[in-house]
Amino acid sequence: MQLADLLSECYATDFDEAWERERTATPVRVFAVRLHATGCSLRETQAILRLIGVERSHQAIWNWVHRLADSVSDPPTAEPPRVAVDETAVRINGDWSWVYVAIDLDSRLVLDAAVFGRRGTDPAAAFLHRLTEKHDLSDTVFLVDGYGYLTALSRLGLSGQLDYGDRNLIEKWFHTFKMRVDRFHTSWVGSRASVREWLEQFVHYYNTQRPHQSLNGQTSAEMLN
Numbered sequence: 001m002q003l004a005d006l007l008s009e010c011y012a013t014d015f016d017e018a019w020e021r022e023r024t025a026t027p028v029r030v031f032a033v034r035l036h037a038t039g040c041s042l043r044e045t046q047a048i049l050r051l052i053g054v055e056r057s058h059q060a061i062w063n064w065v066h067r068l069a070d071s072v073s074d075p076p077t078a079e080p081p082r083v084a085v086d087e088t089a090v091r092i093n094g095d096w097s098w099v100y101v102a103i104d105l106d107s108r109l110v111l112d113a114a115v116f117g118r119r120g121t122d123p124a125a126a127f128l129h130r131l132t133e134k135h136d137l138s139d140t141v142f143l144v145d146g147y148g149y150l151t152a153l154s155r156l157g158l159s160g161q162l163d164y165g166d167r168n169l170i171e172k173w174f175h176t177f178k179m180r181v182d183r184f185h186t187s188w189v190g191s192r193a194s195v196r197e198w199l200e201q202f203v204h205y206y207n208t209q210r211p212h213q214s215l216n217g218q219t220s221a222e223m224l225n
Contacts, residue, residue: 028049028054032061033201042058043058046058075111075221076207078224079136080105080107080135080140083103083104083105083137083140084163084167085102085127086100086145086167087101087116087119089119092195097115097116097192098115098116100115100116101113101170101177102127107223109207109224110173111135112127112130112131112134113199124152129156132156132158140158140159142158142160143161143163144160144167145162145167150162206220
């Protein structure tokens with residue numbers, strides 16, 4: 001593939017507004033953001049851009065990532081039959097926070113991701129309530145790994161069951177997520193809002209750009225169309 005074709009493939013006109021008043025061509029910025037989302041650190045992305053004749057600081061690239069995060073759309077609305085829900089811990093300025101995630105087991109679509117300052121039944125219930133506002137979950141069975149989730153599901157009138165086998169997908173997602181974080185942070189430096197912005201951009205990449213072998217090379221979003 002020629003470089004011009006690669007940059008064209010990365011170009012998303014939907015994000016034009018996010019790039020206003022930028023001196024770097026839009027395809028190059030989107031290409032850089034995609035490199036970052038797929039696993040390159042900021043400085044590695046900077047080095048790759050240098051190879052194609054684009055000199056920008058890693059701080060500029062970081063700004064592009066966050067500006068694009070503000071422009072990405074929510075995951076497509078879904079009616080999933082089975083959803084895995086779980087949380088994992090991240091450090092922000094030395095303090096622990098928890099990332100809650102819900103994944104449609106059939107389409108591999110990340111339905112939602114959110115950051116909370118603590119874990120437990122109340123944050124789980126708040127996260128599940130977010131899901132009900134975004135997706136049709138009337139016939140959904142939630143696969144969880146703890147009774148706290150079952151209590152939260154009961155509060156909202158949702159159906160759930162303890163399941164440790166079919167939840168492998170969300171464990172793999174967390175593994176990918178943590179590997180991605182470890183590429184450029186030993187802990188998050190910034191605010192919880194900064195983590196939310198990065199998380200939204202990562203979810204958008206995972207849903208709309210990352211092909212899945214189990215889906216015959218399609219993305220999760222394509223599976224819903």
